[in-house]
Amino acid sequence: MTFEDFISGQYVLNEDGLNFPFNYQNGDIKKRIKSLIEHFGDRILLLDYKEIQDNANNALIKIECFLGVSPHFKNNPVNSELINASNRKNIRLLTALMRHPAFIGLASRLPVSLVKKLRKMFDRFSQRSKPIQSYSRQVDVAMARERYNLDVEYYHQLFSRNDESQQS
Structure with a gap:
């Protein structure tokens, strides 16, 4: 099976003898996030995984602030060094x-x-x-970005908007 087969919906996950077709269409992720935002409104916090990777402590501080709990991680930074890394x-x-x-x-x-x-x-x-060599090839990343361009564009809009609102 190629990566192209996987993202084009020809992959079937077999879990405990049951088959689950894997098939995301362009825009599905955008629709799902929008429906979560519609349902939960301002009671949902969306974080970019890259932000968590780059500075886990800042992400934890944002979560504390969002939840309205007393700050812990501001004075007690989390140690986010990777131990169980590949x-x-x-x-x-x-x-x-x-x-x-x-x-x-x-x-x-x-x-x-x-x-x-x-x-x-x-x-x-x-x-x-x-x-260790990277698992993803540039051609696969480019293919996924092209195939899911609506979701990629929405991701950029969503997190650039969140970045602006966090700064004000």
Whole structure:
């Protein structure tokens, strides 16, 4: 199966013996988001995943503000470094050790600064010597953007509008 087959609706997901055709038409995502906005009005917060990737802490602060809860992440930044990333070696013994209840109990009593140092050590230890290739090819990305151009345009309108309203 090619990527073109997948996005053109010829892919069928088989889950527990049941078949689910995967078929998004151009504009379906736009319609779905618009119906959610119509239904929930100002009780829905839409975030761009790129914003979460680029600065998870700012995204969490936006969520707190939206929910009207007391701010926590402004003074307690979240550590969003990737540990279970695809560019890491899977060291089974170390992973099993870190999942053991005794280790978890010990780690929860350690000072945050020590945990961060240990985490950096783990990062260096588990880093691959050769980077993993990207899963998406530029031609596939271009094909998806062209096929779903209404959804792509709506995404840009939606988040440029949100960016402007957040600044005022």
